[in-house]
Amino acid sequence: MTESDDVGQPGEEDGFRSGFVAMFGRPNTGKSTIVNHIIGEKVTITSNKAQTTRHQIRGVLTTPDAQLIFVDTPGVGKPRTALGKKLNSTANKGRGEADVVCFVVDARSGYGRGDEFLAQNLDPENTVVVLNKVDGMKPEAIGKQLELVAPLDCSAYFPVSGFTGAGLTPLVDHLIGRLPVGPRWFPSDSITDVSDSHWVAELVREQLLRTLQQELPHSIATRVTEWRDKHITVEILVERDSQKGIVIGKGGEVLKKVGTNVRRQLAKGYHLELVVNVEANWQHDPAGVERMLTVE
Numbered sequence: 001m002t003e004s005d006d007v008g009q010p011g012e013e014d015g016f017r018s019g020f021v022a023m024f025g026r027p028n029t030g031k032s033t034i035v036n037h038i039i040g041e042k043v044t045i046t047s048n049k050a051q052t053t054r055h056q057i058r059g060v061l062t063t064p065d066a067q068l069i070f071v072d073t074p075g076v077g078k079p080r081t082a083l084g085k086k087l088n089s090t091a092n093k094g095r096g097e098a099d100v101v102c103f104v105v106d107a108r109s110g111y112g113r114g115d116e117f118l119a120q121n122l123d124p125e126n127t128v129v130v131l132n133k134v135d136g137m138k139p140e141a142i143g144k145q146l147e148l149v150a151p152l153d154c155s156a157y158f159p160v161s162g163f164t165g166a167g168l169t170p171l172v173d174h175l176i177g178r179l180p181v182g183p184r185w186f187p188s189d190s191i192t193d194v195s196d197s198h199w200v201a202e203l204v205r206e207q208l209l210r211t212l213q214q215e216l217p218h219s220i221a222t223r224v225t226e227w228r229d230k231h232i233t234v235e236i237l238v239e240r241d242s243q244k245g246i247v248i249g250k251g252g253e254v255l256k257k258v259g260t261n262v263r264r265q266l267a268k269g270y271h272l273e274l275v276v277n278v279e280a281n282w283q284h285d286p287a288g289v290e291r292m293l294t295v296e
């Protein structure tokens with residue numbers, strides 16, 4: 001069977017299920033980590049900084065009976081910039097279009113006001129509450145968090161760990177059971193719809209997020225400007241001239257480290273060139289945000 005034959009077919013058996021599962025929640029609750037663990041490969045970048053996920057990133061899991069398309073979305077928080085506003089609207093769109101919504105809560109930091117605020121917009125009928133980061137937590141502490149989310153009156157609650165994978169198999173089984181009967185939307189061997197150039201730009205941004213401190217990460221955008229054979233040029237955009245030096249590092253050490261860590265994740269033989277430029281104040285300007293978030 002070729003890839004294209006595989007798409008849009010009802011599957012070998014009747015009753016093949018398929019649909020979209022949105023990962024929705026506050027920043028840093030571990031939405032992207034969970035998606036990667038379920039897919040079994042890294043399809044979406046993660047870090048301990050807010051605004052790491054900036055697009056709807058699809059991760060596809062195909063089983064003999066079902067195809068789940070996980071839609072990873074940006075964390076929703078109080079928007080302080082045009083970027084924050086755009087990310088919230090991307091997340092809400094993903095939530096609105098999904099067959100099932102996984103409302104991901106950080107069980108370690110605890111269910112809080114920010115989560116409560118988001119929960120107001122959830123439809124309990126199609127929402128599953130995912131209490132993440134329970135690795136290393138005492139059962140009583142997990143129980144307490146489950147009590148706090150119980151009034152949401154959602155259809156199911158799953159304590160999980162995106163790190164260890166605990167609880168993810170029952171979650172996936174439950175999600176499959178909730179999907180409508182439908183075709184394969186993606187070929188069986190496809191795990192994401194992210195293009196190669198978007199992915200390389202994301203890997204560079206991930207390393208910058210992991211290396212740099214505080215507010216600077218929000219000012220950073222990345223894009224591939226040239227891809228010729230095995231030579232890839234990635235442009236790193238910052239908002240001010242003064243930020244360029246921080247991104248480059250003393251003697252270029254930050255860029256060197258970023259380059260090494262990204263190359264490790266690419267196929268052998270790729271050459272990565274990193275260029276730093278200024279796109280003044282882009283995250284405060286809706287048009288700038290649109291430009292910086294456009295991907296091919």
Ligand SMILES: Nc1nc2c(ncn2[C@@H]2O[C@H](COP(=O)(O)OP(=O)(O)O)[C@@H](O)[C@H]2O)c(=O)[nH]1
Pocket residue numbers: 026027028029030031032033034045046047048049050051052053075132133134135160161162163164
């Ligand atoms: N201890 C622990 N940390 C986690 C878990 N899942 C994610 N994290 C960490 O939480 C931070 C945010 O993860 P990420 O997936 O980027 O969160 P997102 O913003 O919701 O997509 C990262 O530093 C992760 O390593 C988990 O199950 N347990």
Ligand SMILES: [Mg+2]
Pocket residue numbers: 031032033045046052053072073074075
């Ligand atoms: Mg994320």
